[in-house]
Amino acid sequence: MSTRTQAFVNFYAAMGTLYAYSKLDEKARELAAKQDISLRFKVKGGPDGVLVFEGGQIKAIPYQKGVKTDIVLYCSDVNKFNDLVDGKGQSVIPLKGFTKLGFLLNKESAFNKLTEDMATLMRKKEFDNKDEMRLSTLLAFYAMVSAIAQIGNEDDLGKVSAKKIPEGLISIEIPDQCYLTIKVTKEPQTKLEVIDERCPNPRSKMVFDSLETAKGVIDGKLDAMSCIATGKIAMSGFIPMLQFLNNILNLVPKYLS
Helix, strand or coil: CCHHHHHHHHHHHHHHHHHHHHHHCHHHHHHHCCCCEEEEEEECCCCEEEEEEECCEEEEEECCCCCCCCEEEEECCHHHHHHHHCCCCCCCEEEECHHHCHHHHCCCCHHHHHHHHHHHHHHCCCCCCHHHHHHHHHHHHHHHHHHHHHHHHHCHHHHHHHHCCCCEEEEEEECCCEEEEEEEECCCCCEEEEECCCCCCCCEEEEECCHHHHHHHHHCCCCHHHHHHHCCEEEEECHHHHHHHHHHHCCHHHHCC
């Protein structure tokens, strides 16, 4: 496992799943709406991204010139950032927004409440009701697909498989529950990007037959190849795209736990 890739997964797939949480859960949306603010995490040798809270929505985007930032936090290496996300340390240097750091330091802030509540929900093994199980699984599904893109872009083994995926759109679905699209582009270099929408004409499709199957694969309790063999995961379209995508999917449990 690459600690550098872990940092990208932590920002875009772990923190990035706050996007889905604020989208799918009303209480999370109300918390996110308490303050419009943007946090830039500048990680040496790793991601340079901005977590944007705006109008009750949260999104994780790459930093580029002109993007508004209220707080800028610098991590001198990827391990310190990974420790920060795992709650094992606070080794970051604030470069901007000193008067707004309460948004990060206050345990009752929207940022800390949302990240804590989401992590607790995603790690639950037993649920109070079907709605809670559904929300937990959909959050994990968003995280899984986002992690596929980051692993394909950053991990050495992931990049080998990603380079073999032909250009086009891949739909990853749980019917009637969630539809996400991975866009594969080849120029100037191979890049995987997640689009939060249903693709009407994907070049290939990977369809999980149920929330339970998706949850099992995400948790590492079910093997994706076995699920394909038994029909719990259906593949259609240009199959070579999915064969190499599945190689990346098999790396996801190493980075999401």
